[in-house]
Amino acid sequence: MKKKHNKDTSEEEIELEGEIPEEEPIRFPEDETEETPEETEGAASEEAGSESEEPSEEEKAQAELAEMKDRYMRLLAEYDNFRRRTQKEKENIYADAISEVVKEWLPLVDDIERAVASSENMDESSVEKVAEGIKLIGKQAVNVLGKLGVEEISSGEGEAFDPNLHEAVMHVEDESLPEQSIAQVFQKGYSCKGRVIRHSVVKVAN
Numbered sequence: 001m002k003k004k005h006n007k008d009t010s011e012e013e014i015e016l017e018g019e020i021p022e023e024e025p026i027r028f029p030e031d032e033t034e035e036t037p038e039e040t041e042g043a044a045s046e047e048a049g050s051e052s053e054e055p056s057e058e059e060k061a062q063a064e065l066a067e068m069k070d071r072y073m074r075l076l077a078e079y080d081n082f083r084r085r086t087q088k089e090k091e092n093i094y095a096d097a098i099s100e101v102v103k104e105w106l107p108l109v110d111d112i113e114r115a116v117a118s119s120e121n122m123d124e125s126s127v128e129k130v131a132e133g134i135k136l137i138g139k140q141a142v143n144v145l146g147k148l149g150v151e152e153i154s155s156g157e158g159e160a161f162d163p164n165l166h167e168a169v170m171h172v173e174d175e176s177l178p179e180q181s182i183a184q185v186f187q188k189g190y191s192c193k194g195r196v197i198r199h200s201v202v203k204v205a206n
Contacts, residue, residue, distance in 0.1 A: 104144045111137050145190070153189035155182055155200035165189060165196060170203040177205035 055063070115133050122130060145151075153165050161168060161180045172183050182202045189200030 101148060104147055108137065108140050108144055111140060148192070150190050150192045150197065153191055153196070153200050155185050155189060155202055157182055157184065161202070161204050165191075165199060166202050166204075167199040168204040169201055172203055172205050174205040179206040181205050 111133075115130070115137065118133075119130060155166055158177055159182050160178070161182055166182065166189070169186065170184075174183055177183055181204070183205040184203040185200060186203065187198075187201035190197045
């Protein structure tokens with residue numbers, strides 16, 4: 001910076017080299033909080049964008065439908081597995097029941113086979129022995145049925161006819177027997193725990 005003295009010593013001119021820097025405007029704290037129109041528009045657009053991001057009613061319905069479909073498919077798969085498992089259990093129970101019944105009858109089958117084998121060398125004097133053997137086999141069969149819970153249906157002569165237990169194939173007039181009573185048994189019936197396996201075939205009087 002140079003000073004130039006004029007004749008008038010009271011006046012002084014100062015020449016500055018270069019440009020004088022512009023002073024920055026002073027900002028007060030309250031000025032910083034004020035939003036410009038551009039900032040206000042940006043905030044409004046952001047709020048509008050956030051509102052547009054919320055799912056519509058149709059989208060909500062589609063999402064709910066997809067969830068229900070998924071639950072339905074899972075439930076269907078579980079039911080199918082349950083059905084197959086139940087069917088397998090029923091088959092196993094049936095096979096076990098057959099095995100138990102056959103196991104009880106096998107000794108009786110063995111005795112019948114031995115009786116048949118011995119009858120091949122039978123003579124007239126051994127007829128009584130064969131008859132006695134058949135009786136023993138019959139008793140053994142009754143014992144096997146008892147172990148399995150099978151009972152003979154009562155259907156003696158003179159007993160009342162019961163269509164739930166007996167099957168009438170003939171009728172006869174007999175003054176000595178009560179009305180609707182059993183006159184003769186053609187075939188014995190059997191039941192198991194209250195369930196009729198085979199009805200007794202009978203002839204009914206009067």
